[in-house]
Amino acid sequence: xxxxxxxxxxxxxxxxxxxxxxxxxxxxxxxxxxxxxxxxxxxxxxxxxxxxxxxxxxxxxxxxxxxxxxxxxxxxxxxxxxxxxxxxxxxxxxxxxxxxxxxxxxxxxxxxxxxxxxxxxxxxxxxxxxxxxxxxxxxxxxxxxxxxxxxxxxxxxxxxxxxxxxxxxxxxxxxxxxxxxxxxxxxxxxxxxxxxxxxxxxxxxxxxxxxxxxxxxxxxxxxxxxxxxxxxxxxxxxxxxxxxxxxxxxxxxxxxxxxxxxxxxxxxxxxxxxxxxxxxxxxxxxxxxxxxxxxxxxxxxxxxxxxxxxxxxxxxxxxxxxxxxxxxxxxxxxxxxxxxxxxxxxxxxxxxxxxxxxxxxxxxxxxxxxxxxxxxxxxxxxxxxxxxxxxxxxxxxxxxxxxxxxxxxxxxxxxxx
Amino acid sequence: xxxxxxxxxxxxxxxxxxxxxxxxxxxxxxxxxxxxxxxxxxxxxxxxxxxxxxxxxxxxxxxxxxxxxxxxxxxxxxxxxxxxxxxxxxxxxxxxxxxxxxxxxxxxxxxxxxxxxxxxxxxxxxxxxxxxxxxxxxxxxxxxxxx
Numbered sequence: 001x002x003x004x005x006x007x008x009x010x011x012x013x014x015x016x017x018x019x020x021x022x023x024x025x026x027x028x029x030x031x032x033x034x035x036x037x038x039x040x041x042x043x044x045x046x047x048x049x050x051x052x053x054x055x056x057x058x059x060x061x062x063x064x065x066x067x068x069x070x071x072x073x074x075x076x077x078x079x080x081x082x083x084x085x086x087x088x089x090x091x092x093x094x095x096x097x098x099x100x101x102x103x104x105x106x107x108x109x110x111x112x113x114x115x116x117x118x119x120x121x122x123x124x125x126x127x128x129x130x131x132x133x134x135x136x137x138x139x140x141x142x143x144x145x146x147x148x149x150x151x152x153x154x155x156x157x158x159x160x161x162x163x164x165x166x167x168x169x170x171x172x173x174x175x176x177x178x179x180x181x182x183x184x185x186x187x188x189x190x191x192x193x194x195x196x197x198x199x200x201x202x203x204x205x206x207x208x209x210x211x212x213x214x215x216x217x218x219x220x221x222x223x224x225x226x227x228x229x230x231x232x233x234x235x236x237x238x239x240x241x242x243x244x245x246x247x248x249x250x251x252x253x254x255x256x257x258x259x260x261x262x263x264x265x266x267x268x269x270x271x272x273x274x275x276x277x278x279x280x281x282x283x284x285x286x287x288x289x290x291x292x293x294x295x296x297x298x299x300x301x302x303x304x305x306x307x308x309x310x311x312x313x314x315x316x317x318x319x320x321x322x323x324x325x326x327x328x329x330x331x332x333x334x335x336x337x338x339x340x341x342x343x344x345x346x347x348x349x350x351x352x353x354x355x356x357x358x359x360x361x362x363x364x365x366x367x368x369x370x371x372x373x374x375x376x377x378x379x380x381x382x383x384x385x386x387x388x389x390x391x392x393x394x395x396x397x398x399x400x401x402x403x404x405x406x407x408x409x410x411x412x413x414x415x416x417x
Numbered sequence: 418x419x420x421x422x423x424x425x426x427x428x429x430x431x432x433x434x435x436x437x438x439x440x441x442x443x444x445x446x447x448x449x450x451x452x453x454x455x456x457x458x459x460x461x462x463x464x465x466x467x468x469x470x471x472x473x474x475x476x477x478x479x480x481x482x483x484x485x486x487x488x489x490x491x492x493x494x495x496x497x498x499x500x501x502x503x504x505x506x507x508x509x510x511x512x513x514x515x516x517x518x519x520x521x522x523x524x525x526x527x528x529x530x531x532x533x534x535x536x537x538x539x540x541x542x543x544x545x546x547x548x549x550x551x552x553x554x555x556x557x558x559x560x561x562x563x564x
Contacts (some may be wrong), residue, residue, distance in 0.1 A: 061524060063521055064522060123497055125525045125539055125546075126516060126524065127513070129535055137482065168498045168501055169501035169513070171513060193497070195473070197475065201473075202473035202474055204473075205497050298540060303523050303524055327522055327524060328522070380522070382538055384545075389523075
């Protein structure tokens, strides 16, 4: 992708300005009555786009209902940068992951105490996975810069092969075509993808130390793990919101929206009437549907539809297995549902919060076969729980409260909408 | 639950044990579990037996065994997905091939073939799933027991 040296310079200047003024843009005068000049507010609004995705060999490779943005990565502490378009915005994961084939910069490895590179693994429910080393970059979005952020370089050919504990019998999704994106920007509820479990003894198979003899699962300190870049911004770091307009029942070929960093930190990111819902350490809450409570619910901009329960429970027929819409629901006519999301109040009041959600599921087959790629009515099965995917974000402002970070809504991890 | 026996309690490795293979003999549960140093408990039910294998990383695998000693179902919860190549054996190939034919979305994986059923859901820190063989469900046992 193209090089953009000048943006690094602008960001550096902004950072110095902030440091000199010791913070923020809200107070206009000092205690002695001497009026000071306000620094310009940090630009915290990053455009997002839903469209056909990146092009590989002359073909669009995006999936339906993908939210993309453009991320600038730089060699740490330098103005040697690269702008990467069509990076998927994923509230269901944490950290920035870029296929090695996309990266043109020469980046430093994150290493362990023995100076060995660290391998990172991420798996998805569809049993695809990404494997590759951690490297450090400065991440720029809008006017925000996160410095020396560990990211995953996915699938480099000159790195150890994925261990079996990572592949787990699944399928690699390590190319732009397989991802339908030039990378994944995980801006979910957590500071790190794994967190304390991966810093302790007997960690899950997410981090590996990779000496020449081969990669072995190993504890990795929090600071070396894959980081949510948003919580590493010097300001506007307590969370983010994603704002997307609504579309009609036939969908749309594209849709433009915004990702705004910070929650109630500037004039443009107030909570307004949004209600906040705490998530558990796994990132989940419960959903009540037809009087029954289902655990394991989550909000995931990286999922292509409303994925919930099963055909028997919802009375929605599954699409034919040999059709383009395999894996979705195909009701003869649209069906409207209401569910209730429940979780603790992130202010710690002890009084649970419940928020109704109304949604509609249409026949996926004509939608999938149409030119549209943005849909508010695409659904499919997710046995036993609710995955509130990309359609949930349409016509809403959805706030992501990062773990351990505070806002007027309370302490993360929480969702607010 | 009629009884619970803790058969082994050996600690230590980071990698989680996959257990016996779907459709295979329950004897391999013991072999695999010993090899991988996990904890195992056996729960006797009326028409089947459940082997619970607990890993130090928080992964829980359950294997459902017929009175004849065959594994008719498996389930898992944990921070990562266990090695399905081992857990599902040859059926993982059928599962993966079915999934590959529908790669146009991001979602849970649900495969419902005539005999093999596999459901894989969740996300990092909180995965769960199950698999069973319709043809091997013991008499009087429904797929609902595989949880």
